[in-house]
Amino acid sequence: MSLTDQLLTTLDAGRDAAVARLVEWLRIPSISAQPDHAADCVRAAEWVRDQLLELGFTASLRQTPKHPVVVAHHPGPEGGKRHLLYYGHYDVQPPDPLELWTSPPFEPVLVEGPNGQRVVARGAVDDKGQVLMWIEALRAWNKVAGGPPCAITAVIEGEEEIGSPNLAPFMAANVAELKADVAIISDTGMWDIDTPALSTRLRGMCFVQLDIKAASRDLHSGMYGGSALNPNNLITKILGDLHDANGRVQLPGFYDGVPELSPELRAQWQALGFSEHDFLGAIGLSVPVGEKDRGPLERLWARPTADINGIWGGYTGPGSKTVIPSEAHAKITFRLVPGQHHEKVFASFQEFVKARLPADATATFQGGGASPGIEVPADSDFVKAAQAALADEYGRPAAMIGCGGSIPIVSSMKDVLGLDTVLMGFGLEDDQVHSPNEKFDLRCFHQGARSHARLLAKLG
Amino acid sequence: MSLTDQLLTTLDAGRDAAVARLVEWLRIPSISAQPDHAADCVRAAEWVRDQLLELGFTASLRQTPKHPVVVAHHPGPEGGKRHLLYYGHYDVQPPDPLELWTSPPFEPVLVEGPNGQRVVARGAVDDKGQVLMWIEALRAWNKVAGGPPCAITAVIEGEEEIGSPNLAPFMAANVAELKADVAIISDTGMWDIDTPALSTRLRGMCFVQLDIKAASRDLHSGMYGGSALNPNNLITKILGDLHDANGRVQLPGFYDGVPELSPELRAQWQALGFSEHDFLGAIGLSVPVGEKDRGPLERLWARPTADINGIWGGYTGPGSKTVIPSEAHAKITFRLVPGQHHEKVFASFQEFVKARLPADATATFQGGGASPGIEVPADSDFVKAAQAALADEYGRPAAMIGCGGSIPIVSSMKDVLGLDTVLMGFGLEDDQVHSPNEKFDLRCFHQGARSHARLLAKLG
Numbered sequence: 059m060s061l062t063d064q065l066l067t068t069l070d071a072g073r074d075a076a077v078a079r080l081v082e083w084l085r086i087p088s089i090s091a092q093p094d095h096a097a098d099c100v101r102a103a104e105w106v107r108d109q110l111l112e113l114g115f116t117a118s119l120r121q122t123p124k125h126p127v128v129v130a131h132h133p134g135p136e137g138g139k140r141h142l143l144y145y146g147h148y149d150v151q152p153p154d155p156l157e158l159w160t161s162p163p164f165e166p167v168l169v170e171g172p173n174g175q176r177v178v179a180r181g182a183v184d185d186k187g188q189v190l191m192w193i194e195a196l197r198a199w200n201k202v203a204g205g206p207p208c209a210i211t212a213v214i215e216g217e218e219e220i221g222s223p224n225l226a227p228f229m230a231a232n233v234a235e236l237k238a239d240v241a242i243i244s245d246t247g248m249w250d251i252d253t254p255a256l257s258t259r260l261r262g263m264c265f266v267q268l269d270i271k272a273a274s275r276d277l278h279s280g281m282y283g284g285s286a287l288n289p290n291n292l293i294t295k296i297l298g299d300l301h302d303a304n305g306r307v308q309l310p311g312f313y314d315g316v317p318e319l320s321p322e323l324r325a326q327w328q329a330l331g332f333s334e335h336d337f338l339g340a341i342g343l344s345v346p347v348g349e350k351d352r353g354p355l356e357r358l359w360a361r362p363t364a365d366i367n368g369i370w371g372g373y374t375g376p377g378s379k380t381v382i383p384s385e386a387h388a389k390i391t392f393r394l395v396p397g398q399h400h401e402k403v404f405a406s407f408q409e410f411v412k413a414r415l416p417a418d419a420t421a422t423f424q425g426g427g428a429s430p431g432i433e434v435p436a437d438s439d440f441v442k443a444a445q446a447a448l449a450d451e452y453g454r455p456a457a458m459i460g461c462g463g464s465i466p467i468v469s470s471m472k473d474v475l476g477l478d479t480v481l482m483g484f485g486l487e488d489d490q491v492h493s494p495n496e497k498f499d500l501r502c503f504h505q506g507a508r509s510h511a512r513l514l515a516k517l518g
Numbered sequence: 519m520s521l522t523d524q525l526l527t528t529l530d531a532g533r534d535a536a537v538a539r540l541v542e543w544l545r546i547p548s549i550s551a552q553p554d555h556a557a558d559c560v561r562a563a564e565w566v567r568d569q570l571l572e573l574g575f576t577a578s579l580r581q582t583p584k585h586p587v588v589v590a591h592h593p594g595p596e597g598g599k600r601h602l603l604y605y606g607h608y609d610v611q612p613p614d615p616l617e618l619w620t621s622p623p624f625e626p627v628l629v630e631g632p633n634g635q636r637v638v639a640r641g642a643v644d645d646k647g648q649v650l651m652w653i654e655a656l657r658a659w660n661k662v663a664g665g666p667p668c669a670i671t672a673v674i675e676g677e678e679e680i681g682s683p684n685l686a687p688f689m690a691a692n693v694a695e696l697k698a699d700v701a702i703i704s705d706t707g708m709w710d711i712d713t714p715a716l717s718t719r720l721r722g723m724c725f726v727q728l729d730i731k732a733a734s735r736d737l738h739s740g741m742y743g744g745s746a747l748n749p750n751n752l753i754t755k756i757l758g759d760l761h762d763a764n765g766r767v768q769l770p771g772f773y774d775g776v777p778e779l780s781p782e783l784r785a786q787w788q789a790l791g792f793s794e795h796d797f798l799g800a801i802g803l804s805v806p807v808g809e810k811d812r813g814p815l816e817r818l819w820a821r822p823t824a825d826i827n828g829i830w831g832g833y834t835g836p837g838s839k840t841v842i843p844s845e846a847h848a849k850i851t852f853r854l855v856p857g858q859h860h861e862k863v864f865a866s867f868q869e870f871v872k873a874r875l876p877a878d879a880t881a882t883f884q885g886g887g888a889s890p891g892i893e894v895p896a897d898s899d900f901v902k903a904a905q906a907a908l909a910d911e912y913g914r915p916a917a918m919i920g921c922g923g924s925i926p927i928v929s930s931m932k933d934v935l936g937l938d939t940v941l942m943g944f945g946l947e948d949d950q951v952h953s954p955n956e957k958f959d960l961r962c963f964h965q966g967a968r969s970h971a972r973l974l975a976k977l978g
Contacts, residue, residue, distance in 0.1 A: 261740060265838045276801035279825045280721060281925020283853050284808040284817035285794060286801065290826035290848075291760065298758020300751065306934050334745060341746065342734035343878045348744040357744035359736050365739045366750035368832035373849060378725045378887050380851050389833060393743045406960050407804075418803045427838050463740025463840075468760075 061202065065511040067210055068198040073504055076194045077168070077177065079109070080503070084179040084187050085387075090125055090149035090220045099125040099216045102186075103147040106214055109193055113200045122224035125149060125216030126284035129235070132196075134209035135215065140517050141209040143477060145239035146189035146245065147218035150181035151492045154318045158494035168500070173251050183489045183496035187422035188244035189214060191503060192482065195510035207518025211238055223467060229474045239473045240440045241467045242513075244506060245471060246483030249330060249457040252507065254448035256441060257481035259359055259460035260396035260468055264403040264453065267424040267488075268293070268411060270386045276372075276381040287418045289369045289386035296414045297388060300364050307364045307392075309406040315397035323436075323458065327355045330457055359460025362403075362431075364394040375460040391427075393462065400428035429469045432479075440480050440517070448482070451505055482509065521662065525971040528658040532903035534962055536654045539569070539638065540963065543608075543646050544626040544639040550585055550609035550680050559585040559676045562565030562608040562646075566674055569653055573660045575672065582684035585609060589695070591697045592656075595668035600977050601669040603698035603937060604929060606649035606705065607678035611952045612642035617956035622898065623890045628960070633711050641942070642958035643949045648704035649674060651944065651963060655970035660962040667978020671698055678705075678927070686930045693935060700900045701931045702973075704945030704966065709917040711788060714899060714908035714969065717941035719819050719920035720928055722854035722891035724863045727884040728753070728871060730846045736832075737842040747878045749846035750831045756874045757848060760824050765809045766850075769866040775857035777822055783918065787815040790917055819920025822863075822891075851887075853922065889929045892939075900940050900977070906973035908942070911965055942969065 059067070069076075075210035089095040103119050103126050110117040112129040128148070134141075153163035161167045166179035177187070199206045213236065215225050222231045229236055272287040281289075296437055302308050319327075334346055334354035342357035348357040357363075371386030373379035392403050411421050434441060436458060448456040463483075471477040484506035492495045519527070527535075527975040548562035563579050563586050570577040570590040577590035588608070613623035613740075621627045626639035631701075637647070659666045673696065675685050689696055690914030709715045739748075762768050794806055794814035808817040819821075833839035841883040852863050864885055871881050894901060896918060908916040921941075931937040944966035950956045 083967070096674070115754040177682050253675050261743075265738070265840075267838075272803065277801060278923060279823075279827060279851055280853060280921070281818075282801075283721075283823040283851075283922060284821055285806045286796065286803055288825050288914050291807075291824075292755075294754040294757040294826065294829070295761070296758070297751075297754040298756070303754070311928070338745065338878075341737060341742075343732065345877050347747050347751075347876075354745060358742075361744055363739075363743040364751075365743050365748050365840075365842055366832065367739060367839060367843070368756065368834045369750050369754070369846070370830045370834040372826065372828035374828045374847070378727075378849060378851065379827055380725075380778055380825075380887075381824055382826070386829070387834070391739055391837060391838065394741060416807075417805050418798075427840075435647075436623070455853070461740070462743060463738060466680060502787045 059285055062515045063510060064202045065198045065515065066508055068201050069194060069504070069511060070505050072194070072198070076190065076507065077500060077503070078191050080177060080187055081166045082182055083190065084177070085164055087141050087164045088149050088181070088216065089152050090217050098127065099149060103128050103214070103216055106148055106189070109214060113196050120228065124224055126213040127210070127216065127225065127228055131213040132206055132210040134206050138208050140371045141211065141212045142517065143213060143236060143237040143241045144192050145241055145243045145471070147185045147216065148189070148213045149216040149219050150184070150186070151219050152178045153494070155494065160495055162369040164454070171499065173499045173501050176497045177500060178495055178497045182494055182496050183264055184491045184496065185218065185245045185484045187503050188484060188499040188506065191244055191506035192242070192510040195514060196506040198511050199514060207514055211236060218467070225467065226470045226474055229470060233475060236475055238475070238477060241477045241479040243467070243479055243481050244483050246461065246481045247485035247487065248483065248502070249459060251486055251502065252452065253383060253454060253457055254445055254452045255457040255459045256435055256448070257461050257483065258434040258441065258458050259396070260432045260465055261359070261362070261462050262400060262429045263427055263464050264394055264396070264400040266390050266407055266425035267329055267426070268388045268390065269422045270419055272383060272419045273382070275385045276384050279380040279382045282382055284469055286382055287416060288382045288472050290383060292416070292419055293369070293371060293386040293388060297366060299414065304351070305347060305452065307362065308401065308411045311406055312362065312403065316362060316395055317397050319356060324356070326458055327353070330355065355460070360395055362395050362398055364390060365388050372462050395431040396433040398431060400430060404428070410474065429464050429466060432468055432472065432476050434480065438478060438480070443516035444482050444513055447516050450512055451509045482513070521970060523644055524662045525658045525975065526968055528661050529654060529964070529967050529971060532654070532658070536650065536967065537960060537963070538889045540637060540647055540650050541626045542680055543650065544637070544641055545624055546677065547624045548609050548641070549612050550666050550677050551612055556585065559609060563674070563898040564590050565677055566608055566649065570672060573656050574665055580688065582688055587676065587688055588672070588674040590672040592666055592670040594666055598668050601671065601698040602977065603671045603673065603696060603701045604652050605701055605703045605931070606674045607645045607676065608649070608674050609676040610646070611679050613954070615641045615954065619767050620955055631959065633959045633961050636957045637960065638955055638957045640956055642956050643945045644951045644956065645678065645705045647958040647963050648944060648966065651704055651966035651975045652702070652970040654967040655974060658971050659974060666972055671696060680930055682926060685927065686934055688933045689930060691702065698935070699938060701937045701939040703927070703939055703941050704943050706921065706949065707945035708943065708962065709919060711946060711961065712912065713914060713917055714912045715917040715919045715943070716904055716908070717919050717921050717943065718894040718896055718901065720892045720925055721819070721822070721922050722858070722860060722889045723887055724852040724854055724886065724925050725887035726850050726864060726867055727859070728848045728850065729882045730845060730879055732879045733842070733844045736844050739840040742842055745843055747876060748842045749879065750843060751880055752876070753829070753831060753846040753848060756871055757826060758876065764811070765807060767822065769863065769870045771866055772822065772863065776822060777857050778854055779816060784816070787813070788850045790815065815920065818922045819856055822855050822858055824850060826850050855891040856893040858891060860890060864888070888927065892928055892932065894938050894940065898938060900938070903976035904940050904942050904973055907969050907976050909971045910972055942973070
């Protein structure tokens with residue numbers, strides 16, 4: 059029997075025990091946002107530290123200003139070529155609203171679903187179940203080969219659900235210790251239960267708050283209407299100009315550096331058979347917005363956008379108040395793709411606003427939350443190995459998908475540690491992430507573990 | 519000595535006593551908005567009722583659901599031709615913020631100003647001082663001629679500062695009793711201390727709240743940006759189109775029926791020497807908005823406008839939230855001029871929005887607060903008499919001015935009682951109406967009383 063077959067046989071035989079371990083971990087309510095669950099966060103960290111200690115890792119809890127980071131190391135075989143950094147998180151979202159759960163969020167249950175059994179609990183897929191997949195793969199390697207075929211570093215944090223405030227500083231303070239060749243993360247999804255996926259594109263972001271001021275005080279719209287500048291009128295005039303009639307963003311130079319999709323990728327995405335009709339139908343919409351000459355997945359994954367997340371000015375209470383306010387405000391995010399620079403977009407937005415700003419108005423711009431779009435080179439050894447592992451496991455090629463949102467840890471990996479990230483995730487669209495009745499299909503959990511074992515074999 | 523000279527001499531001789539009466543009335547804190555001043559409102563009503571009883575009127579307090587209305591009648595001379603309805607209000611605005619007053623708001627003081635003595639107190643000019651001017655004129659008529667030269671009805675309400683909720687119903691319930699030929703109100707201003715004014719144009723109003731809805735829930739701007747309709751983007755696109763590059767409102771048919779100024783009125787307004795530079799400078803602005811091909815007073819008094827009083831949608835708290843909201847909202851008022859119909863403007867706004875509304879969005883429209891623009895016919899006998907009285911008193915013609923805002927009581931006079939209104943006011947721009955240190959120049963008070971005595975002589 060080949061090494062890989064031995065690994066898979068071991069995982070298959072240990073499937074129930076792996077599920078039992080997952081259930082044990084899921085019982086710990088490690089809600090990072092709630093101070094009275096701080097001790098539970100420590101317990102969840104200790105639990106996963108102990109798993110890694112069992113597998114021959116050196117592993118410990120490392121203090122941060124809030125919840126500890128579990129860091130573990132295994133040197134791998136002597137003369138091993140590669141060093142992999144696995145990242146995950148042991149913290150979970152608050153389970154509210156509790157009344158919508160069909161079973162208590164921290165009392166995991168196995169229930170039957172269309173794809174067989176699933177475990178229902180807060181954290182099932184995000185991210186305890188997905189972390190345990192690669193730990194189970196390492197367990198199989200430990201049993202079959204005495205240890206992993208590469209040097210391994212594991213970083214499992216406890217603050218992902220609160221924005222990872224202490225992770226980048228921790229990584230920056232420990233750059234030498236965390237040196238590796240690539241980061242591997244399982245915290246994303248598959249295309250569908252039969253089609254594995256690698257997320258190779260993430261949009262970045264440029265956030266701006268725009269504050270417009272005009273008169274020195276609020277004015278009566280009868281006394282001053284027709285003479286005094288109204289910042290509400292002005293902000294709609296300016297921001298109403300963000301898009302042209304074809305859905306293109308009108309900031310100067312906004313599309314500079316935005317690459318065209320390769321014909322191969324375009325063909326791959328078309329082959330996925332994505333139904334924008336269904337995607338929009340699920341949220342009560344039917345007509346897509348965005349650039350008219352671009353395809354749906356291209357618009358979602360590979361084209362930049364501009365969205366006003368918030369706008370406010372003047373009187374917003376009940377009834378009417380005939381005021382010309384002195385201020386108006388908006389919060390805008392630009393979703394960026396690789397090739398764009400958030401500093402340039404920020405500057406271009408200022409230019410765009412100032413070009414439309416009358417002499418009497420002032421505009422101020424507060425930034426925040428900027429990150430670049432990220433593309434994992436599809437031809438790297440690591441991506442190729444992951445593609446091969448997934449193709450072996452699923453009998454079909456992995457979809458090379460994008461993600462319209464940002465995953466800040468991927469930026470940190472690049473910025474702080476200089477690492478590209480392989481995002482190999484096994485969640486499904488109906489997993490209820492962050493919602494009541496979060497679940498993880500055991501088939502996904504098990505095939506995820508098998509895929510990780512295969513990936514290690516490819517990289518070993 | 520002519521009758522008019524006798525009246526003026528009497529007023530001049532009684533000037534100090536008139537000021538003493540004003541001070542007495544101003545000591546009563548008749549704040550209509552504050553329930554614990556309800557008894558003070560009654561006291562203020564009784565005080566003015568007693569003044570009118572002294573002058574031979576039948577006068578009483580008439581109950582409403584809140585503060586009483588003082589109604590008084592004098593039949594005038596037998597066979598008198600005319601019946602005048604004087605309107606005013608005995609209630610005052612809350613004096614807050616108290617710490618900005620240089621003397622207690624209900625302890626009137628006489629202080630020296632650039633135009634001589636002024637009385638400083640809440641209600642000095644708005645409206646107790648201005649009501650007492652015509653009562654003092656009636657007092658002089660009583661002394662010199664035994665009574666007024668016309669039939670007089672006086673209506674002095676106690677809810678003007680809270681929007682007169684009970685006045686129109688009260689008038690509607692007493693139409694026969696309140697029958698008259700014209701309404702005379704002193705609750706407006708002069709052009710400057712040397713130049714009297716009649717306000718003959720008031721803009722009306724059409725208020726609309728626009729609510730736009732799109733997706734069935736709030737969306738993540740990363741996951742959905744580039745595909746899902748954003749109501750914030752849409753509302754800026756729609757409302758940013760309200761005005762064209764020349765400041766004209768782009769609603770279909772918006773300017774239908776808007777009359778051009780007569781050359782005479784245009785010349786009169788130009789002769790007023792209004793400085794828009796100073797008007798805007800006082801509120802920190804320098805460049806007028808509105809229609810580029812119109813003069814400043816024309817824009818403020820005789821042209822319709824569109825102002826967004828409030829706008830809101832999505833996340834408006836601190837920091838960022840990358841949401842595509844499901845709703846966006848705005849409150850808009852259109853200021854209207856005579857010749858426009860608020861129902862048509864409301865319908866036209868709906869048409870304007872719907873023409874710009876994509877299939878996935880719904881828009882709802884809530885009206886409220888509509889009133890027509892009003893123009894007092896400048897050639898009526900009453901206006902001509904007021905012009906003559908003011909010209910006699912001031913030695914120069916009255917400015918025939920407009921008012922950019924609405925005065926709801928003027929609409930009610932027309933709608934409920936069928937009366938045109940002569941707005942002959944004696945306030946000055948620096949009177950601090952509704953603000954700390956409200957004042958009324960005694961010269962204005964005295965010349966106002968003299969002007970009212972003259973007006974009665976013209977109409978008698």
